[in-house]
Amino acid sequence: MIGQEADVYRQLKQYFSKYITVSDEQTSVFCSKFKHRRTKRGEVLLRAGEVAPYSYFVNKGCLRVYMMDAEGRESTRFLVFENCIGTAFPSFTLQEPSMAYIQSVEPSEILYITHKDFNEMLDTFPVWERIYRIDLEREYIASIRRIESLITMDAKQKYNMLMNTNPSLIQRLPSKIIADYLGISQETLSRLKSKK
Amino acid sequence: MIGQEADVYRQLKQYFSKYITVSDEQTSVFCSKFKHRRTKRGEVLLRAGEVAPYSYFVNKGCLRVYMMDAEGRESTRFLVFENCIGTAFPSFTLQEPSMAYIQSVEPSEILYITHKDFNEMLDTFPVWERIYRIDLEREYIASIRRIESLITMDAKQKYNMLMNTNPSLIQRLPSKIIADYLGISQETLSRLKSKK
DNA sequence: TTCCAGATTTGACAAATGTCAATAAATCAT
DNA sequence: ATGATTTATTGACATTTGTCAAATCTGGAA
Numbered sequence: 001m002i003g004q005e006a007d008v009y010r011q012l013k014q015y016f017s018k019y020i021t022v023s024d025e026q027t028s029v030f031c032s033k034f035k036h037r038r039t040k041r042g043e044v045l046l047r048a049g050e051v052a053p054y055s056y057f058v059n060k061g062c063l064r065v066y067m068m069d070a071e072g073r074e075s076t077r078f079l080v081f082e083n084c085i086g087t088a089f090p091s092f093t094l095q096e097p098s099m100a101y102i103q104s105v106e107p108s109e110i111l112y113i114t115h116k117d118f119n120e121m122l123d124t125f126p127v128w129e130r131i132y133r134i135d136l137e138r139e140y141i142a143s144i145r146r147i148e149s150l151i152t153m154d155a156k157q158k159y160n161m162l163m164n165t166n167p168s169l170i171q172r173l174p175s176k177i178i179a180d181y182l183g184i185s186q187e188t189l190s191r192l193k194s195k196k
Numbered sequence: 197m198i199g200q201e202a203d204v205y206r207q208l209k210q211y212f213s214k215y216i217t218v219s220d221e222q223t224s225v226f227c228s229k230f231k232h233r234r235t236k237r238g239e240v241l242l243r244a245g246e247v248a249p250y251s252y253f254v255n256k257g258c259l260r261v262y263m264m265d266a267e268g269r270e271s272t273r274f275l276v277f278e279n280c281i282g283t284a285f286p287s288f289t290l291q292e293p294s295m296a297y298i299q300s301v302e303p304s305e306i307l308y309i310t311h312k313d314f315n316e317m318l319d320t321f322p323v324w325e326r327i328y329r330i331d332l333e334r335e336y337i338a339s340i341r342r343i344e345s346l347i348t349m350d351a352k353q354k355y356n357m358l359m360n361t362n363p364s365l366i367q368r369l370p371s372k373i374i375a376d377y378l379g380i381s382q383e384t385l386s387r388l389k390s391k392k
Numbered sequence: 393t394t395c396c397a398g399a400t401t402t403g404a405c406a407a408a409t410g411t412c413a414a415t416a417a418a419t420c421a422t
Numbered sequence: 423a424t425g426a427t428t429t430a431t432t433g434a435c436a437t438t439t440g441t442c443a444a445a446t447c448t449g450g451a452a
Contacts, residue, residue, distance in 0.1 A: 067344060075348045077340065090337045099344070122329075126322050129329055133318075136332040141286045143339040144273065148263060148295070150346040151271045151379030155409070174429065183347030185410055190431055351439070370399070381440055386401055 008036050011059050011083050012111055019134045026127055033121065034111035039104035046102040052091035054112040058082050061108020064177065065100050076181040079169065085135065105173065155184045159192050204232050207255050207279050208307055215330045218323055226324065229317065230307035235300035242298040248287035250308040254278055257304020260373065261296050272377040275365065281331065301369065351380045355388050 009031040016022050016030060034057065039045065046052055048068065056063055063080040065088055077100055080086030091098035092115055104110075121128040149158055159182060163170060170178060179189040205227040212218050212226060230253065235241065242248055244264065252259055259276040261284055273296055276282030287294035288311055300306075317324040345354055355378060359366060366374060371389075375382040 067348065069348060075344070077344060077347075089340060093333050093337065126325070129322070129325055133325055133329045133332065136329065136336060137289050140332060140336045140339060141289065143336060143343060144285060146343055147339060147346065148271070148273060150343065151273075151376070152263065152265060176429070180347070186430075187411080187432085188409055191409095194431080372399070382400075383402085383441080384439055387439095390401080 008059070008109075008111070009034070012057050015057065015083060015085070016131055020127070020130055022127055022131070026125060029125070030121065030128065033117040034113050036109070036111055039108045039110060041104065041107050043104045044101060045104060046088055046091075046098060046100070048099055048101055049097050050091075051095055052088040052098050052102070053114060055085060055087040055092055055115075055118060056080065056102075057085045057111040057113075059109040059111060061104060061106040061110070062173070063108065063110070064103045064105045066103065066180070067100050074180050075183065076177055079173070079177075079181065081169075105177065150183060155182070155188050156192050158182045158184070159189065204255070204307070205230070208253050211253065211279060211281070212327055216323070216326055218327070222321060222323055225321070226317065229313040230309050232305075232307055235304045235306060237300065237303050239300045240297060241300060242284055242287075242294060242296070244295055244297055245293050246287075247291050248284040248294050248298070249310060251281060251283040251288055251311075251314060252276065252298075253281045253307040253309075255305040255307060257300060257302040257306070258368070259304065259306070260299045260301045262299065262376070263296050270376050271379065272373055275369075275373075275377065277365075301373065346379060351378065351384050352388050354378045354380070355385065 012031060012034060013027050016027055022030075039061070045054075045056070045063070058080050060082060062082075063086060064076055065078040065080070065086065066074050066076045068074050078086060088098040088100045088102055090096065091100070095115060122132065149161055153161065162178070162182065175189055175193075176186050179186040182189070208227060208230060209223050212223055218226075235257070241250075241252070241259070254276050256278060258278075259282060260272055261274040261276070261282065262270050262272045264270050274282060284294040284296045284298055286292065287296070291311060318328065345357055349357065358374070358378065371385055372382050375385040378385070
């Protein structure tokens with residue numbers, strides 16, 4: 001049992017020490033702020049209008065951050081896979097009502113931390129701010145790449161890019177989600193796949 | 197003369213103390229790392245393929261970070277206006293060759309800092325890391341909003357949004373740049389403006 | 393002022409993509 | 423396994439947007 005519990009934080013600990021060295025004591029403190037839970041396929045963790053209370057680290061599975069327009073059409077803003085941390089970022093950071101939903105697209109195993117704990121750690125541990133800052137840089141760079149692809153590429157180019165950079169994503173997720181992640185209709189995506 | 201020199205850093209000092217309190221001594225150290233220069237209209241500060249050596253704070257004017265495809269078509273990734281800091285972010289941060297160009301679209305007055313100084317300050321001053329981290333959060337949130345608009349809106353919606361959130365930008369910049377910032381052709385933009 | 397270079401607008405047409413509807417395929421719960 | 427429900431594909435067509443070319447407008451230099 002102890003072995004199993006320890007295992008729950010194994011990936012998170014790796015995540016902390018990915019770019020910098022963190023002492024065992026600090027790692028323990030950081031982990032202690034994260035609670036563990038499992039989610040069901042399709043489970044909605046946050047609805048638009050709510051203030052995001054948590055940020056999520058994915059041990060296993062996949063979370064999807066998406067918006068819905070007045071006609072019920074969905075657009076996927078971000079996908080959070082194994083060993084990544086994510087949330088409805090503007091809402092979590094500014095503690096404002098969210099424009100986005102968060103949904104577990106697969107049965108998942110996640111660790112989550114409250115905004116309060118997250119920010120207290122920023123004030124208490126410079127190392128935590130360092131870890132977070134480096135993570136922000138990576139996330140921001142990824143979002144810049146995404147913006148570039150959205151303003152410069154047509155549907156086929158965007159799909160090919162995803163094939164090259166993230167082929168597992170295509171195999172794993174329903175094409176409906178791939179389509180609205182790319183900002184194209186599922187019919188267009190379906191045609192791209194057959195035509196090549 | 198002393199008064200004029202001090203004035204050059206006035207906006208930068210305000211920028212530092214926008215979200216947190218910074219001592220005068222620290223502010224002085226931070227400012228000392230930024231050099232001052234003026235740019236001409238159209239001047240190119242960075243070319244694709246080069247590693248971005250500097251990050252720029254704009255006192256006056258506007259910088260444009262843009263990409264160019266094989267056919268010479270340009271896409272504006274970001275615009276940096278007064279009292280904002282910006283650069284070819286992935287290149288500056290990772291010190292890799294840039295995919296983007298940086299150009300001064302107006303005669304501008306800027307302060308710039310080297311990557312080395314920037315990172316040394318991160319290791320020396322936790323306050324600097326804090327300032328940078330908060331700035332990253334804001335920039336990242338802005339980029340998320342931009343991604344949302346790119347995947348959910350058509351050309352007219354994107355233009356209307358820009359009109360509402362940033363009307364000065366439309367008056368100030370040539371419509372060619374507005375168009376490739378929105379990821380649409382200048383002809384489409386021109387038609388949108390006349391129709392509604 | 394006058395002229396020129398660049399920017400903007402407009403028109404005609406082509407290409408890409410979206411929408412709607414019907415069908416086929418896959419997945420889930422029982 | 424089997425039916426029910428969701429998801430994916432395909433076709434026909436409408437709409438949006440891009441492309442190219444020409445015309446018009448604009449601001450700065452001589």
